[in-house]
Amino acid sequence: MLLSVTTASSAAIEDKGPLPATVVSAADLSLTFATNDGPVHALSNVNLSIGKGEFVSFIGPSGCGKTTFLRTIADLEQPTSGTLLINGMTPRQAREKRAYGYVFQAPALYPWRTIEKNVALPLEIMGYSAAEQAERIKRTMDLVNLSGFEKKYPWQLSGGMQQRASIARALAFDADLLLMDEPFGALDEIVRDHLNSELLKLWARTQKTICFVTHSIPEAVYLSTKIVVMSPRPGRVTDVIESTLPAERPLDIRETPEFLAIAARVRDGLRAGHSYEEHA
Amino acid sequence: MSQLQYFLALVAGGLCTAGLALSFATPLETGLLLKAFLAVGAFSLIRLWVPLGLWLDGAMAVLGAVAVLTALGVYVPAPAFFWMALISAWLFAWLFVERLSRALAPATRDNAGLGLLIPIVFGVTILVVWEVVTRGANVPQVILPPPSMIWARITSSVPTLLADFQQTFLKAVLIGYALGCGLGFVVAILIDRSPFFKSGLLPLGNFVSALPIVGVAPIMVMWFGFDWQSKAAVVVIMTFFPMLVNTVAGLNAASSIERDLMRTYAASYWQTLLKLRLPAAAPFIFNALKINSTLALIGAIVAEFFGTPIVGMGFRISTEVGRMNVDMVWAEIAVAAVAGSLFYGVITLIERGVTFWHPSVRGA
Amino acid sequence: MNKAFPIIIVLIGLLIVWYAAAIGMNAQWQNDVYRRAGTTDVPMTQFVQDTWNQEKPVLPTMHQVMGELWNTTVLVAPNKPRSLLFHAWVTFSATALGFLMGSVLGIALAVLIVHSEAMNRSLMPWIVASQTIPILALAPLIVVIGFNIFTGTLGIPTDPARLMSKAIISAYLSFFPVAVGMVKGLRSPEAIQLDLMHTYNASPSQTFWKLRWPASVPYLFTSLKVGVAASLVGAIVGELPTGAVAGLGARLLAGSYYSQTVQIWSALFAASILAAILVISVGLVEKLVARQMGARPA
Numbered sequence: 001m002l003l004s005v006t007t008a009s010s011a012a013i014e015d016k017g018p019l020p021a022t023v024v025s026a027a028d029l030s031l032t033f034a035t036n037d038g039p040v041h042a043l044s045n046v047n048l049s050i051g052k053g054e055f056v057s058f059i060g061p062s063g064c065g066k067t068t069f070l071r072t073i074a075d076l077e078q079p080t081s082g083t084l085l086i087n088g089m090t091p092r093q094a095r096e097k098r099a100y101g102y103v104f105q106a107p108a109l110y111p112w113r114t115i116e117k118n119v120a121l122p123l124e125i126m127g128y129s130a131a132e133q134a135e136r137i138k139r140t141m142d143l144v145n146l147s148g149f150e151k152k153y154p155w156q157l158s159g160g161m162q163q164r165a166s167i168a169r170a171l172a173f174d175a176d177l178l179l180m181d182e183p184f185g186a187l188d189e190i191v192r193d194h195l196n197s198e199l200l201k202l203w204a205r206t207q208k209t210i211c212f213v214t215h216s217i218p219e220a221v222y223l224s225t226k227i228v229v230m231s232p233r234p235g236r237v238t239d240v241i242e243s244t245l246p247a248e249r250p251l252d253i254r255e256t257p258e259f260l261a262i263a264a265r266v267r268d269g270l271r272a273g274h275s276y277e278e279h280a
Numbered sequence: 281m282s283q284l285q286y287f288l289a290l291v292a293g294g295l296c297t298a299g300l301a302l303s304f305a306t307p308l309e310t311g312l313l314l315k316a317f318l319a320v321g322a323f324s325l326i327r328l329w330v331p332l333g334l335w336l337d338g339a340m341a342v343l344g345a346v347a348v349l350t351a352l353g354v355y356v357p358a359p360a361f362f363w364m365a366l367i368s369a370w371l372f373a374w375l376f377v378e379r380l381s382r383a384l385a386p387a388t389r390d391n392a393g394l395g396l397l398i399p400i401v402f403g404v405t406i407l408v409v410w411e412v413v414t415r416g417a418n419v420p421q422v423i424l425p426p427p428s429m430i431w432a433r434i435t436s437s438v439p440t441l442l443a444d445f446q447q448t449f450l451k452a453v454l455i456g457y458a459l460g461c462g463l464g465f466v467v468a469i470l471i472d473r474s475p476f477f478k479s480g481l482l483p484l485g486n487f488v489s490a491l492p493i494v495g496v497a498p499i500m501v502m503w504f505g506f507d508w509q510s511k512a513a514v515v516v517i518m519t520f521f522p523m524l525v526n527t528v529a530g531l532n533a534a535s536s537i538e539r540d541l542m543r544t545y546a547a548s549y550w551q552t553l554l555k556l557r558l559p560a561a562a563p564f565i566f567n568a569l570k571i572n573s574t575l576a577l578i579g580a581i582v583a584e585f586f587g588t589p590i591v592g593m594g595f596r597i598s599t600e601v602g603r604m605n606v607d608m609v610w611a612e613i614a615v616a617a618v619a620g621s622l623f624y625g626v627i628t629l630i631e632r633g634v635t636f637w638h639p640s641v642r643g644a
Numbered sequence: 645m646n647k648a649f650p651i652i653i654v655l656i657g658l659l660i661v662w663y664a665a666a667i668g669m670n671a672q673w674q675n676d677v678y679r680r681a682g683t684t685d686v687p688m689t690q691f692v693q694d695t696w697n698q699e700k701p702v703l704p705t706m707h708q709v710m711g712e713l714w715n716t717t718v719l720v721a722p723n724k725p726r727s728l729l730f731h732a733w734v735t736f737s738a739t740a741l742g743f744l745m746g747s748v749l750g751i752a753l754a755v756l757i758v759h760s761e762a763m764n765r766s767l768m769p770w771i772v773a774s775q776t777i778p779i780l781a782l783a784p785l786i787v788v789i790g791f792n793i794f795t796g797t798l799g800i801p802t803d804p805a806r807l808m809s810k811a812i813i814s815a816y817l818s819f820f821p822v823a824v825g826m827v828k829g830l831r832s833p834e835a836i837q838l839d840l841m842h843t844y845n846a847s848p849s850q851t852f853w854k855l856r857w858p859a860s861v862p863y864l865f866t867s868l869k870v871g872v873a874a875s876l877v878g879a880i881v882g883e884l885p886t887g888a889v890a891g892l893g894a895r896l897l898a899g900s901y902y903s904q905t906v907q908i909w910s911a912l913f914a915a916s917i918l919a920a921i922l923v924i925s926v927g928l929v930e931k932l933v934a935r936q937m938g939a940r941p942a
Contacts (some may be wrong), residue, residue, distance in 0.1 A: 076540050095546050102544040108537045111637035121555065151635060176554045240317045378762040395765065402766035423789055480650030490873040490879050490923045493918045495892075498900030500906050503702065564759045569927050577778040585784070593781070601784040609785050615691075617777040624776035 023177055023209045024050040024073060029082035031068060032234075041234030042068040045079035045082070048228065048237060050211065052176070055203055057220035058213045058228045059266060066213045066228075070179050073211065086177065098126060099119050100177035101170030105185055107162035109169075111152035116141070119169045126173055138179025140168040143202060147241055160191040167199075171206070178210045185215065198220055204247065217270075218254055221245075221263045229269035239269035285378055289337075296321025301339035302326035310355045314365055317347035324375060341401075344369025345408045356414045364571050366412055371404045386446035399437060425607040433607040440596070441615050448593040449619050451508035452580040456515025461572055463516065464523025465565070472531050473549070485525040493518050497583035506587050514583040519572040523565075530564025531557050540573050563638050566631040573623045577616065659706060669702040669814040670695040704906045712910040725890065728914050734891040735879050736918060738807055742814020747868060749815065752823030756829040757823075758856070759848065768827070775820055781879045783813045810882035810891075817878040818871035825867025829860025858937065865930035872922045880915060892918070 031043040043065045050056050058066035071077045072084060075091035081279065086094035100124075109118045116137050123133045143148050144164040154162050163183055169177060184192045196219060203210055214220050220227050221243065229239040243262060244252060253259055300318040303311070321340060324332065327606055327625050348366050355362060377398050407427050413419065414426040421429065436439065471477040497514050504510035534557050542552045584594025593612050600608040674695050678686055686694075694703045716728040717812030721731060735872035753771075757764045774808045800808070833855050841851045883893025892915045 071540075074540075074544050076543060094314050095544065098546060100544070102541065104537045104541065106537055108535070108541050110538070110556065110559065112562075112635075122545045122549065125542075125545045155637065155639075155642065352797070374762075377766055381761040384765070398762070398765040399767075399769035403770065417805045423793060476650050477654070480654035481646065483651055485652060487920070490869070491919050492877045494875075494877060495880060495896055495912045496913050498896050499905070499912075501900060502903065502905065502908075574776055574778065576782045581778055581781045582783075582881055582884075585881070586897065597781055598784050601788045606785065613781050613785070616781050620777040621773055 003091040013104060021052045022049050022053050022191070023054075023087060024048070024211070025085050027083045029069075029084050030080050031072060032080045033064050035040050043072070043079070044234035045184070046235075048240070050209060050226070052209055053207055054226055054227045055210045056131065056212065056228060057212065057224040059215070059217065059220045060230035060235075060270065061232055062215075063232040063235070065232070066230050067181055068235065069230075070213050071209060074100060074179055085156050096256070098122075098173055098194070099175055100179050101173065101175045103163075103167055103170045103180040103183045105182045107166040109160075109162055109165055110227065111154055114151050114153055115146065115157070118165060119172050122169060122173050125223060128173075136172050136174075140171045143171060144168045145198065146185075158191075160187050160195060163187065163195065164198075167202075171202075171208075176208055178208050180212045182209060182213050182215065184219070192219070193232055193251060197249075199223065199240045200249055200260055215268050217263050220261055221266060222249060222251075222254055226263070227266055231270070231272075238272060239265070241265055241269070282378075282382070285375060285382075288371050288375040289324070292368040292375065292611065293321060293325035293327075295364045295368040295371070297325065299361035299368070302361040302364070302474065303460035306355070306359070311362075312349045313347040313353075313364070314351040315539050317344050317369070318361065318365055321365075321372070321439070334376060334383065336437075337376040337379060338401075338542065341369055341373035341376050342406075344372055345404070348412050350414050352412065355420075362416065364414075366409070368613065373401055374525070377401055419477050422604050425610060430610040432577070433611045437611065441611060443591050444593045444596050444612065445615060445619065447508060447588075447591045448511070448580050448584065449577070450513035452583075452592075453515060453576045453623075454507075456580065457519055457572060457576040458520030459512065460516040461523045461569060463528050464520045464568070466522050467520075468500060468521065468527035468531065469553075472528065472553075474567045478528060482525065483527060485521045485528075486519045489525065490551055494579055494582045497579075497586045501586050508592075509587075511580045511583040511592075515563060515576045515579045517563055518579040522571050522575065523568045526564045526568035526571075527561060529560025533557075533564060534560040562635045563631075563640070566627065566635060570624060570629050574620060577620050577623070581616065645704060662703075663696065666701065666703045666705045667692055667695045670698055673698060673702065699906075700903055701894070701905055703859055704909050705893040708906050709909045709913055712906045712914060716910065722800070728892075728895070728910065731890055731892050731895050731911070731916050732918055734807075735883065735893065735915070738810035738879040738882065738891070739814050739872070739918075739922070741807065741876045742811035742816075742870050742878060743818050744815075745811065746815035746875065747820030747822050747871060750819045750867075750871070751826050751864070752825045753819075754826030754830055754862050755852075758828050759852075769822055771820060775824065779816065779820075780813075780878065782816070783878065784884070786813050786816070787882050791792075796940025810879050813882040814875035814878040819872060821867045821870040822864075825863045825870070826860060830856045832863060833859045839883065861933060861937065865933070868930075869923050869926050873919055876919050876922060 006149070026046050026048045029043055029046040029048075032042045033042055042063075046065075046069065058069060060066050068077055073086060073091060074077055075095040083090055086099055089097065089099070099233065103200060109115070110121070114122065119137050119140060120133050123136060128136070137150070138147075144165055144167050144231060146161065146168060149157060149161065149165075154165065157165070167180075167183065184195050187195065212220075212223060225243050226242040227239075227243065228237055229241065231238045239263060245262070246256060293441055296318045300315065300322050303315050303318060308315075317340075320343065324336075326332075337385065342366060348362070348369055349626040351362060351365075380394065381398060384398075384600050409422075410440055411428060412428045414424055414427075425433075471481055494514065497510075500513040500517075502509040504513050531553075538560070539552070542556055547555070581594035581597070584592045585598050593616055597609050600606075600612070632641055671691075673693065674688070677694075678684070694699070697708065698704075701708070713728065716726060720727040722733075728814075753767070787809045790812055791802075793800055793806055794805035794808055795834055798805075808861055830852075832857075837855060837859075838851070846854070879891070880893040881893035884897055889898075892911050895911035895914075896908055899905070899911060
């Protein structure tokens with residue numbers, strides 16, 4: 001079964017024609033934190049490249065370095081060794097060029113700003129004109145289906161709406177790369193399903209490259225064109241799975257054998273990483 | 281009714297009955313209202329058979345208060361049944377408050393008006409008991425003047441009180457407060473960029489808040505003279521450190537996610553400060569402003585104990601105490617209390633406007 | 645060690661500022677002295693030395709204050725009125741007595757408030773409001789009236805009477821923070837923890853001793869630290885209007901009458917040291933209690 005998935009995935013790549021331009025490329029990337037209990041190898045020799053327009057999920061147990069990898073791309077952590085390029089730039093240059101939008105685990109909306117003012121925050125910082133700001137706010141609020149809630153304060157909205165607003169904020173300045181760190185982790189499953197399918201539509205419409213960290217196997221399989229399975233101690237990539245699912249994905253695709261096959265492979269990858277840890 | 285309520289009702293009614301019996305010894309036409317209250321109070325014992333509403337107890341308390349106040353001076357010396365009436369009026373008030381708070385308990389927020397009634401009843405009860413005991417028992421005015429006398433003193437010495445208020449509050453307190461808070465804020469912003477200064481100054485700032493800083497008053501009087509400038513200087517020193525410590529703490533209050541967000545935008549230091557850290561620090565800054573409002577008034581008044589021109593609230597308090605004009609002292613304290621709580625109230629109102637989003641303000 | 649380093653640097657910086665300011669602030673007086681003595685062409689070093697060692701300087705220097713502290717503590721028998729230890733003891737005894745009364749009263753009231761809805765609703769708004777008014781303004785009144793009642797009506801000798809009236813102010817000042825902090829502490833157990841006690845059908849006193857009281861301990865010590873500092877302020881201010889001759893407050897007042905700046909500063913330092921000792925002692929007790937209750941040593 002493993003074989004069949006791999007073959008299918010290589011076929012899928014051929015379907016898309018020539019390989020897309022690389023947005024993120026990591027070579028031998030390692031990151032070690034010094035803690036009181038000794039060094040922690042959060043990332044160890046990670047090699048990965050993410051092409052333009054891909055939807056890449058990072059999945060693995062806690063401590064596997066998936067969030068750290070995302071934060072390293074965002075220049076929130078500094079790698080200890082290896083190279084990491086974003087659109088051919090260092091993470092720092094990329095950040096200063098505002099090359100990506102970041103969606104955190106929590107909405108992190110500022111409670112003293114209305115929703116539209118929150119979306120305007122990056123635009124103010126980046127020095128957009130007032131007219132430009134208004135236009136972009138309107139566009140991104142439409143994109144995440146929050147029109148009509150512009151004047152509300154974050155604490156007047158539900159958790160799902162708050163997270164949608166934070167996605168709008170990340171989209172507002174039109175970065176090509178969207179980094180999402182378990183954005184729906186704190187939401188209940190029904191809301192999460194809904195937001196997942198909305199996110200897919202959004203991705204299809206905007207053609208962005210998305211890196212998505214998650215704990216959930218169905219979420220990863222449902223959303224991604226590529227699934228990166230990671231394992232902890234030291235944090236490393238154990239498997240990279242190219243999805244064979246079609247671009248059009250209704251929610252009930254999750255019951256198809258193809259979906260289940262990919263999910264099984266992800267689970268195998270996670271288990272392999274886990275047993276490795278138990279023997280060590 | 282709970283056991284306590286039952287007990288209160290029984291004692292209040294019983295006291296009224298006993299007082300009514302005793303009052304027959306006096307001529308019928310004296311203290312009619314008092315006797316009426318005692319009679320109605322005795323009658324309230326029918327609640328053993330017929331339940332009475334809590335508002336009836338409230339009405340009894342009011343009737344009792346009025347009856348006792350009007351009977352002041354009718355009998356000299358005050359007879360036993362007079363005191364019994366006072367005690368039972370107080371018990372009715374207690375019973376009323378007890379029953380009202382029980383009734384309010386399930387719906388805490390909806391009854392803001394009724395909730396306010398309880399502390400008011402408590403405050404009025406204290407005032408009535410104070411008035412009746414000081415006048416009824418002829419407590420020497422030097423020890424405790426009755427509230428009515430303090431009020432009379434306030435109304436008759438408005439110009440003096442106003443001059444003192446102007447000297448102490450409008451000059452020393454407000455100017456010192458503005459300077460001290462402003463300075464603390466500016467220094468906090470300045471040392472914010474230097475972790476070294478922060479770790480050097482913060483423990484000192486915390487330590488200083490435990491010290492009896494009012495003690496610098498004689499030094500300030502020596503440096504800046506007897507007038508309000510020296511008091512303002514004391515206020516500056518007293519308010520500086522709470523502001524410094526709170527602002528520094530507030531500037532660190534933004535969560536790491538919120539800071540990371542600003543970093544992903546490649547925001548500059550000042551952008552992060554203005555758009556994130558200062559708004560997030562607002563609740564802390566207002567906390568310091570509130571603490572300081574009280575400290576400033578204390579500092580200015582106590583500093584005046586060390587010498588002033590012949591005007592000022594602290595000066596008045598210390599000299600009138602020396603002359604045993606206790607009613608004037610109380611009048612001055614009443615003004616200080618009103619000024620203090622208004623000052624605090626105004627800052628709280630501004631705080632609600634500015635930090636409307638904070639959970640403690642929006643009641644989440 | 646790493647933590648102390650920035651503090652030491654800042655303190656040294658303050659010391660330098662202090663000595664520099666002393667030169668400037670004492671210069672005028674020093675020039676007058678020279679003019680009167682007809683001295684001219686004083687070398688700079690001599691001038692600086694002199695400004696740092698005046699008898700009644702505008703700003704006394706650190707070594708003068710320390711010298712005065714040394715002279716009035718170590719070199720004088722502690723039972724003499726010239727000894728600062730004697731004055732510190734007078735202030736301390738009023739502080740400690742008042743602090744004890746205020747804390748016990750504050751805790752007792754907090755327990756009442758937590759257990760009676762009527763008390764809560766009638767008293768709590770007043771206690772909170774009373775924190776916004778300058779209650780220290782009452783100090784002279786309490787001292788003078790209290791002293792008169794104690795000596796007159798109750799026939800207590802003057803010294804204990806003076807102690808008691810100061811202690812009442814101290815108690816009064818420490819009472820409010822302790823009561824407010826304790827109410828907060830006794831209410832700090834979460835609903836889920838109270839529900840647990842409810843499922844055990846625990847009596848109110850069991851809930852109090854096994855849940856509310858232990859949960860309130862951190863709050864208690866936080867407010868005790870505030871309370872003890874307030875008590876000291878109360879005792880010092882209580883010594884101002886009595887015409888008292890003993891106590892750190894009386895030292896401050898006497899110093900200000902006779903422009904004895906060195907004496908004022910040394911009294912102020914003594915008061916600060918006393919405050920530090922008091923707060924640190926409460927902190928030590930807090931650590932001991934925390935360890936007893938199984939807290940992880942920090």
